[in-house]
Amino acid sequence: MPFQSEPTPATRAALRDTASTPFWLDDPGRPAPQPPLTADTRADLVVVGGGLTGLWTALRAKERDPGRDVLLLEGASVGWAASGRNGGFVAASLTHGRGNGERHLPAEVDRLDALGLANLDAIEKSVAQHGWDCDWERTGSLSVATEPYQVEQLRGQAGFLDADAVRAQVDSPTYLAGVWTREDTALVNPARLVWELLRTCRELGVRVAEGTVVRGLSSDAEAVHVRTGSGSGSATVHARRVALGTNVFPALLRRYRLHTIPVYDYVLVTEPLDAGQRAAIGWRNRQGVDDLGNQFHYYRQTADGRILFGGYDAVYHWGRSLSARHDQRAESFQTLAAHFLQTFPQLEGLRFTHAWGGAIDTCTRFFPFFGTGHRGRVAHVAGYTGLGVGMTRFAADVLLDLLAREEAGPTELTELELVRSTPLPFPPEPLAWAGVEVTTRSLVHADRHEGHRNLWLRTLDRFGLGFDS
Structure with a gap:
C-alpha cells in the first residue's frame, strides 16, 4: 500500500x-573523553578517525603486531558521527546487497559474498572473545x-x-x-560496539587522542607528517604509515574529494x-x-x-x-x-x-572504495553508503594490507577488483545538486509506478551508476 x-x-x-541526541549516544555509560594531542610525537601507525573503521583498524593492527605503536586521532569524540547514529544493522554483504554486487562486480560477487559472511563471523567471534557488552543479536x-x-x-x-x-x-x-x-545480518548497539572497541584498543596499548582535528598530510623520505589543530594548539605526528577512516568528511587525499x-x-x-x-x-x-x-x-x-x-x-x-x-x-x-x-x-x-x-x-557504486597516497604510506577508505557497520572490519584489514604491500607484497584482499577499482566521482556543483535532484525524483516516480525506471534511471544503470535498494 x-x-x-x-x-x-x-x-x-x-x-x-x-x-x-541519537538514542545510542544518550547513554550514561559512555566513556570519559581522552585528552587531545598537545605535543609533537611519533608513531608506527596513525589512524585518523575514531569511528568503527578507525577503531577496527587500530585493533587489527595490534592483533597482527602487538609491538606496533598505534596512535588514533579523532576530531571530536569516538563514535559521535555515523558510527553512533546508524540503525545498528551489521550486514554480511560487502556490496550493498547481492544485486548491486552483480551489477558492479559480476565476476567477483560469489567470492565477496563468502568473504562477507566470514567477516560477519569474525565480528561475532571478537564480540565473544573480548566479552563486549554491545547487545549483539544474530537474528537475520x-x-x-x-x-x-x-x-x-x-x-x-x-x-x-x-x-x-x-x-x-x-x-x-x-x-x-x-x-x-537467517544468517546474513546481526543487530548491535553501535555506540556500545564503538566504546567496547575503544576499551580493547586501549588495553592493547593503542594511544587515543580525542578533540584532535587533522588538518593535513605531507611526507618526505623519512615519514608522513600528520598536522593537527591550529595555532598554539597545533601538533604534528611523524608516522611510518597512516590509515584514513574519515568517512563523510572531506578526504585528506584530495584526489578523492569528489568521490563522495x-x-x-x-x-x-x-x-x-x-x-x-x-x-x-x-x-x-x-x-x-x-x-x-x-x-x-x-x-x-x-x-x-x-x-x-x-x-x-x-x-x-x-x-x-x-x-x-x-x-x-x-x-x-x-x-x-x-x-x-x-x-x-x-x-x-x-x-x-x-x-x-x-x-x-555516498559514492556512485554504493559500497566502499579504497586508495593510497604518499608512495603507498597512506591508505584511504570511504563510500560506505549506509551499510557500513559490518564492512568496517573488512575495510580495516584491507587498509592494513595496502599499507604493508611495499614490504609484504599483494594479498588476497588487495587483489580484489573491489579494492583495485574506483567508482566514478560525482561532478562539482551545480551538476551534483541537479543530478541528485533528478535521481531522487525519478526514484520516487518509480516507487509510485510499480518500480518502472524512467529514461534517466535506465541511463544511470547503463553506466553502472544505477541502484535500487
Whole structure:
C-alpha cells in the first residue's frame, strides 16, 4: 500500500518532546573523553578517525603486531558521527546487497559474498572473545513487500513467506510477502560496539587522542607528517604509515574529494513497548526489517524493547554541505512517524523519545572504495553508503594490507577488483545538486509506478551508476 506522509494530530502528539541526541549516544555509560594531542610525537601507525573503521583498524593492527605503536586521532569524540547514529544493522554483504554486487562486480560477487559472511563471523567471534557488552543479536533480516509488484521480486527466493506467513513473524497490515534470511545480518548497539572497541584498543596499548582535528598530510623520505589543530594548539605526528577512516568528511587525499557526497538520513526511536503492545505486533524472532521501495524504511527492536524506525528520506544539501543544523529535519520526522503508524496502526498512542539525523558518505557504486597516497604510506577508505557497520572490519584489514604491500607484497584482499577499482566521482556543483535532484525524483516516480525506471534511471544503470535498494 502507498505510504502517506501528511502530518496528523497523532503524529504530532507522538513526536512531542523528542530528544535530538541519537538514542545510542544518550547513554550514561559512555566513556570519559581522552585528552587531545598537545605535543609533537611519533608513531608506527596513525589512524585518523575514531569511528568503527578507525577503531577496527587500530585493533587489527595490534592483533597482527602487538609491538606496533598505534596512535588514533579523532576530531571530536569516538563514535559521535555515523558510527553512533546508524540503525545498528551489521550486514554480511560487502556490496550493498547481492544485486548491486552483480551489477558492479559480476565476476567477483560469489567470492565477496563468502568473504562477507566470514567477516560477519569474525565480528561475532571478537564480540565473544573480548566479552563486549554491545547487545549483539544474530537474528537475520526480514525483507518485506508492501506493494503487489514487489511480491514477484521475492517469489522464488529461499526463505519466501506469503502474506500470512510474514505477518505471523511481524504483524503489519502493510505486508504482502517477505523473505527471512537467517544468517546474513546481526543487530548491535553501535555506540556500545564503538566504546567496547575503544576499551580493547586501549588495553592493547593503542594511544587515543580525542578533540584532535587533522588538518593535513605531507611526507618526505623519512615519514608522513600528520598536522593537527591550529595555532598554539597545533601538533604534528611523524608516522611510518597512516590509515584514513574519515568517512563523510572531506578526504585528506584530495584526489578523492569528489568521490563522495553527504546524504542525510533520519531515524526515530519509540518509548519501550508494554506487554500488550508487544503481543499486538508479534516480532518474537527480533529480525531486522526493511522494505523494498527505492525510498525504503529500516527498523528493528532495541534491547530494552523500543522500536527504531528510519530511512525513506535521503537529503542532499547544496555544496556537499555538512552541518549540525541538518541533523534535525521536522519534515522527515513527520514522514517517518506517519509511516510508522501506517506500518503498525495497533501502536497508535506510542510516543517517540528520540529523533535525529546524520550524514552518509555516498559514492556512485554504493559500497566502499579504497586508495593510497604518499608512495603507498597512506591508505584511504570511504563510500560506505549506509551499510557500513559490518564492512568496517573488512575495510580495516584491507587498509592494513595496502599499507604493508611495499614490504609484504599483494594479498588476497588487495587483489580484489573491489579494492583495485574506483567508482566514478560525482561532478562539482551545480551538476551534483541537479543530478541528485533528478535521481531522487525519478526514484520516487518509480516507487509510485510499480518500480518502472524512467529514461534517466535506465541511463544511470547503463553506466553502472544505477541502484535500487
